[in-house]
Amino acid sequence: xxxVEQDPGPLSVPEGAIVSLNCTYSNSAFQYFMWYRQYSRxxxxxxxxxxxxxxxxxxxxxxxxxxxxxxxxxFIRDSQPSDSATYLCATPPAGTSYGKLTxxxxxxxxxxx
Amino acid sequence: xxxxxQTPKYLVTQMGNDKSIKCEQNLGHDTMxxxxxxxxxFLKIMxxxxxxxxxxxxxxxxxxxxxxxxxxxxxxxxxxxxLGDSAVYFCATGTTGGWGEKLFFGSGTQLSVL
Numbered sequence: 001x002x003x004v005e006q007d008p009g010p011l012s013v014p015e016g017a018i019v020s021l022n023c024t025y026s027n028s029a030f031q032y033f034m035w036y037r038q039y040s041r042x043x044x045x046x047x048x049x050x051x052x053x054x055x056x057x058x059x060x061x062x063x064x065x066x067x068x069x070x071x072x073x074x075f076i077r078d079s080q081p082s083d084s085a086t087y088l089c090a091t092p093p094a095g096t097s098y099g100k101l102t103x104x105x106x107x108x109x110x111x112x113x
Numbered sequence: 114x115x116x117x118x119q120t121p122k123y124l125v126t127q128m129g130n131d132k133s134i135k136c137e138q139n140l141g142h143d144t145m146x147x148x149x150x151x152x153x154x155f156l157k158i159m160x161x162x163x164x165x166x167x168x169x170x171x172x173x174x175x176x177x178x179x180x181x182x183x184x185x186x187x188x189x190x191x192x193x194x195x196l197g198d199s200a201v202y203f204c205a206t207g208t209t210g211g212w213g214e215k216l217f218f219g220s221g222t223q224l225s226v227l
Contacts, residue, residue, distance in 0.1 A: 008154065030150075037147075041220070041221070043218030043221050044216075045216050045217075045218065046216065058115065068182040086154060097207065099146050099158070099216055100158050100161065100169055101158065102173075103157070106156075108154075
Protein backbone atom coordinates (compact mmCIF):
# COMPACT_ATOMS: atom_id res chain seq x y z
CA UNK A 1 0.00 0.00 0.00
CA UNK A 2 1.37 3.40 -0.98
CA UNK A 3 1.72 5.90 1.83
CA VAL A 4 -0.35 8.47 -0.05
CA GLU A 5 -3.03 7.44 -2.53
CA GLN A 6 -4.73 9.72 -4.99
CA ASP A 7 -7.16 8.99 -7.79
CA PRO A 8 -5.36 10.05 -10.99
CA GLY A 9 -8.63 10.91 -12.74
CA PRO A 10 -8.78 12.50 -15.22
CA LEU A 11 -11.47 14.78 -13.93
CA SER A 12 -13.34 17.05 -16.36
CA VAL A 13 -15.76 19.71 -15.14
CA PRO A 14 -17.53 22.72 -16.63
CA GLU A 15 -16.43 26.20 -15.72
CA GLY A 16 -17.99 27.38 -12.48
CA ALA A 17 -18.28 23.90 -10.96
CA ILE A 18 -17.12 22.99 -7.48
CA VAL A 19 -14.24 20.55 -7.68
CA SER A 20 -13.33 18.06 -4.98
CA LEU A 21 -9.89 16.46 -5.06
CA ASN A 22 -9.01 13.81 -2.51
CA CYS A 23 -6.17 11.81 -1.05
CA THR A 24 -5.88 9.14 1.58
CA TYR A 25 -2.80 8.37 3.62
CA SER A 26 -1.77 5.38 5.62
CA ASN A 27 0.53 6.67 8.36
CA SER A 28 -1.28 8.29 11.27
CA ALA A 29 1.98 10.03 12.24
CA PHE A 30 1.68 12.34 9.23
CA GLN A 31 0.67 15.76 10.45
CA TYR A 32 1.46 18.24 7.72
CA PHE A 33 -0.29 18.17 4.36
CA MET A 34 0.22 20.13 1.21
CA TRP A 35 -1.36 20.58 -2.15
CA TYR A 36 0.79 21.30 -5.15
CA ARG A 37 -0.47 22.37 -8.56
CA GLN A 38 1.44 21.35 -11.67
CA TYR A 39 0.72 22.88 -15.04
CA SER A 40 1.70 20.97 -18.15
CA ARG A 41 5.48 20.97 -18.72
CA UNK A 42 6.08 22.90 -15.51
CA UNK A 43 7.28 22.06 -12.04
CA UNK A 44 4.83 21.68 -9.15
CA UNK A 45 4.06 24.85 -7.21
CA UNK A 46 2.79 24.95 -3.66
CA UNK A 47 -0.87 25.85 -3.54
CA UNK A 48 -1.82 25.30 0.08
CA UNK A 49 -0.60 23.61 3.22
CA UNK A 50 -2.38 22.60 6.38
CA UNK A 51 -1.33 21.31 9.75
CA UNK A 52 -3.47 18.90 11.75
CA UNK A 53 -7.19 18.61 11.22
CA UNK A 54 -9.72 21.11 10.01
CA UNK A 55 -10.17 23.49 7.13
CA UNK A 56 -7.99 26.15 5.64
CA UNK A 57 -9.35 28.58 3.09
CA UNK A 58 -7.50 30.71 0.55
CA UNK A 59 -9.68 32.47 -1.97
CA UNK A 60 -11.50 29.89 -4.05
CA UNK A 61 -9.48 27.05 -2.54
CA UNK A 62 -10.22 25.15 0.67
CA UNK A 63 -7.98 22.43 2.07
CA UNK A 64 -9.50 20.00 4.52
CA UNK A 65 -7.91 17.34 6.69
CA UNK A 66 -9.78 14.57 8.47
CA UNK A 67 -7.19 12.77 10.56
CA UNK A 68 -9.67 10.27 11.96
CA UNK A 69 -10.21 8.82 8.50
CA UNK A 70 -6.78 9.80 7.13
CA UNK A 71 -8.41 11.75 4.34
CA UNK A 72 -7.36 15.07 2.84
CA UNK A 73 -9.32 17.12 0.35
CA UNK A 74 -8.93 20.19 -1.79
CA PHE A 75 -12.05 22.03 -2.87
CA ILE A 76 -12.06 24.54 -5.69
CA ARG A 77 -15.06 26.83 -5.92
CA ASP A 78 -16.12 28.57 -9.11
CA SER A 79 -13.54 26.62 -11.08
CA GLN A 80 -11.90 28.37 -14.01
CA PRO A 81 -10.19 27.03 -17.16
CA SER A 82 -6.95 28.36 -15.67
CA ASP A 83 -7.37 25.80 -12.87
CA SER A 84 -6.74 23.03 -15.40
CA ALA A 85 -3.65 21.27 -14.10
CA THR A 86 -2.49 18.23 -12.17
CA TYR A 87 -3.05 18.52 -8.43
CA LEU A 88 -0.74 16.60 -6.13
CA CYS A 89 -1.19 16.06 -2.43
CA ALA A 90 1.97 15.67 -0.38
CA THR A 91 3.13 15.13 3.15
CA PRO A 92 6.50 15.07 4.91
CA PRO A 93 7.40 12.13 7.15
CA ALA A 94 7.04 12.48 10.89
CA GLY A 95 9.95 14.40 12.36
CA THR A 96 12.46 16.40 10.39
CA SER A 97 11.90 15.85 6.73
CA TYR A 98 14.52 17.90 4.91
CA GLY A 99 12.13 18.24 2.01
CA LYS A 100 11.46 14.55 1.69
CA LEU A 101 7.86 14.84 0.66
CA THR A 102 5.74 11.83 -0.20
CA UNK A 103 3.48 12.74 -3.08
CA UNK A 104 0.25 11.25 -4.29
CA UNK A 105 0.05 10.30 -7.94
CA UNK A 106 -1.73 13.53 -8.82
CA UNK A 107 -5.21 14.14 -10.22
CA UNK A 108 -5.46 15.60 -13.70
CA UNK A 109 -8.17 18.28 -13.76
CA UNK A 110 -9.62 19.91 -16.84
CA UNK A 111 -12.07 22.80 -16.52
CA UNK A 112 -13.76 23.43 -19.83
CA UNK A 113 -15.43 26.74 -20.73
CA UNK B 114 14.14 36.23 -12.93
CA UNK B 115 13.56 32.47 -12.55
CA UNK B 116 13.92 31.25 -8.95
CA UNK B 117 15.00 27.70 -9.83
CA UNK B 118 16.40 27.14 -13.28
CA GLN B 119 17.39 23.84 -14.83
CA THR B 120 19.23 23.08 -18.03
CA PRO B 121 18.64 21.50 -20.38
CA LYS B 122 14.86 21.39 -20.60
CA TYR B 123 14.92 18.38 -22.90
CA LEU B 124 17.57 15.69 -23.17
CA VAL B 125 17.41 12.87 -25.70
CA THR B 126 20.23 10.39 -25.63
CA GLN B 127 21.25 6.80 -26.32
CA MET B 128 21.53 4.01 -23.78
CA GLY B 129 24.95 3.82 -22.22
CA ASN B 130 25.75 7.51 -22.55
CA ASP B 131 26.65 9.82 -19.68
CA LYS B 132 24.75 13.06 -19.22
CA SER B 133 24.46 15.95 -16.76
CA ILE B 134 21.64 18.21 -15.69
CA LYS B 135 22.39 21.55 -14.07
CA CYS B 136 20.36 23.45 -11.53
CA GLU B 137 20.72 26.91 -10.04
CA GLN B 138 18.57 28.71 -7.48
CA ASN B 139 18.55 32.38 -6.55
CA LEU B 140 16.24 32.16 -3.53
CA GLY B 141 19.07 31.90 -1.05
CA HIS B 142 17.76 28.65 0.41
CA ASP B 143 20.11 26.25 2.14
CA THR B 144 18.61 23.05 0.82
CA MET B 145 18.34 21.72 -2.71
CA UNK B 146 16.79 18.53 -4.02
CA UNK B 147 16.45 16.29 -7.01
CA UNK B 148 13.08 14.69 -7.60
CA UNK B 149 12.15 12.22 -10.33
CA UNK B 150 8.70 12.11 -11.93
CA UNK B 151 7.89 8.95 -13.87
CA UNK B 152 5.48 8.50 -16.73
CA UNK B 153 2.61 7.95 -14.30
CA UNK B 154 3.32 11.30 -12.66
CA PHE B 155 4.69 9.81 -9.44
CA LEU B 156 7.11 12.30 -7.98
CA LYS B 157 9.79 10.84 -5.76
CA ILE B 158 12.77 12.36 -3.98
CA MET B 159 16.22 11.22 -5.08
CA UNK B 160 18.65 13.45 -3.20
CA UNK B 161 18.72 16.29 -0.77
CA UNK B 162 21.65 18.62 -0.14
CA UNK B 163 21.95 21.09 2.69
CA UNK B 164 24.72 23.65 2.40
CA UNK B 165 26.60 21.41 -0.05
CA UNK B 166 26.28 18.39 2.24
CA UNK B 167 24.36 15.28 1.16
CA UNK B 168 21.43 14.76 3.54
CA UNK B 169 19.17 12.30 1.74
CA UNK B 170 20.04 9.59 -0.74
CA UNK B 171 16.95 7.58 -1.49
CA UNK B 172 18.51 4.29 -2.62
CA UNK B 173 19.23 5.73 -6.01
CA UNK B 174 21.62 3.65 -8.18
CA UNK B 175 25.17 4.88 -7.89
CA UNK B 176 25.09 5.71 -11.60
CA UNK B 177 23.45 8.90 -10.37
CA UNK B 178 25.88 11.29 -8.74
CA UNK B 179 24.78 14.70 -7.50
CA UNK B 180 27.31 17.45 -7.01
CA UNK B 181 26.85 20.72 -5.19
CA UNK B 182 29.71 23.16 -5.81
CA UNK B 183 27.95 25.80 -3.68
CA UNK B 184 24.58 26.15 -2.04
CA UNK B 185 23.08 27.83 -5.11
CA UNK B 186 23.92 24.99 -7.47
CA UNK B 187 23.11 21.31 -7.55
CA UNK B 188 23.99 19.26 -10.59
CA UNK B 189 23.05 15.70 -11.43
CA UNK B 190 25.35 13.46 -13.41
CA UNK B 191 24.08 10.17 -14.74
CA UNK B 192 26.43 7.47 -16.01
CA UNK B 193 25.58 4.58 -18.32
CA UNK B 194 22.04 5.70 -18.99
CA UNK B 195 19.34 3.03 -19.12
CA LEU B 196 15.89 2.99 -20.70
CA GLY B 197 14.32 3.09 -17.23
CA ASP B 198 16.00 6.41 -16.50
CA SER B 199 13.58 8.11 -18.89
CA ALA B 200 11.57 10.51 -16.75
CA VAL B 201 11.27 14.16 -15.84
CA TYR B 202 13.86 15.28 -13.32
CA PHE B 203 13.04 18.25 -11.12
CA CYS B 204 15.39 20.33 -9.11
CA ALA B 205 13.85 22.00 -6.08
CA THR B 206 14.86 24.19 -3.20
CA GLY B 207 13.32 24.90 0.16
CA THR B 208 13.88 26.21 3.63
CA THR B 209 16.05 24.23 6.00
CA GLY B 210 14.77 21.23 7.89
CA GLY B 211 11.79 20.88 10.15
CA TRP B 212 8.14 20.39 9.39
CA GLY B 213 6.46 21.38 6.23
CA GLU B 214 9.15 22.77 4.01
CA LYS B 215 7.75 24.65 1.09
CA LEU B 216 9.49 23.45 -1.99
CA PHE B 217 10.10 25.54 -5.06
CA PHE B 218 10.55 23.46 -8.17
CA GLY B 219 12.29 24.15 -11.42
CA SER B 220 10.51 23.47 -14.71
CA GLY B 221 12.04 20.06 -15.09
CA THR B 222 14.34 18.26 -17.50
CA GLN B 223 12.62 15.68 -19.66
CA LEU B 224 15.11 12.88 -20.20
CA SER B 225 14.44 10.36 -22.95
CA VAL B 226 16.79 7.41 -23.24
CA LEU B 227 16.54 5.57 -26.56
